[in-house]
Amino acid sequence: DVVLTQSPLSLPVTLGQPASISCRSSQSLVYNNGYTYLNWFQQRPGQSPRLLIYKVFNRDSGVPDRFSGSGSGTDFTLKISRVEAEDVGVYYCMQGLHWPYTFGQGTKLEIK
């Protein structure tokens, strides 16, 4: 299975400050069509996961533009430009190229 390793696992952030989460894959996530199937999900406390970013950098509908994704090959990053209170929760990267699809361990974002 493809292993996704996230860091940090815990992320205390001051309101209004930026935040960054890394996700490294044990295998390339580039398909032969040239697209890279790395997604980011947000799970707020007590809620279902929500797709934030698909194919590395594409924001899903309704996702604020303070969220951005970047990276290539096996190394990816989710950035929040200015953290707001509603951003508290756990963030997961997920690869959707190799079966079985796999998730990172999750990064818990909290307000400092």
Added chain:
Amino acid sequence: QVQLQESGPRLLKPSGTLSLTCAVSGASISSSNWWSWVRQPPGKGLEWIGEIYHDGSTNYNPSLESRVTMSVDKSKNQFSLKLTSLTATDTAVYYCARDVSSDQQLATWGQGILVTVSS
């Protein structure tokens, strides 16, 4: 607006069988999407169980493949998950989810259902 709703028994005994259904509203189960199941043990991360297409094609997680069966019921616009030989480690919130497109994987999720396996 597409909505997914999981239903099924919430308390099961070890060695028993889990049977869950995901009712789809706002979209046809026969649309060009994959329909997935994902689970999350209490306080832990997400595990992809598998996916099914409207024609019955499936992809399962090898770690569960010997115990998992997914099916689609077009007449009821729903899809289902069956997991056999349950143990306490199968205790989890089970989510159904939908790919909006081949690009937007797991873009729509149900609210989840907590299934507890205990004697």
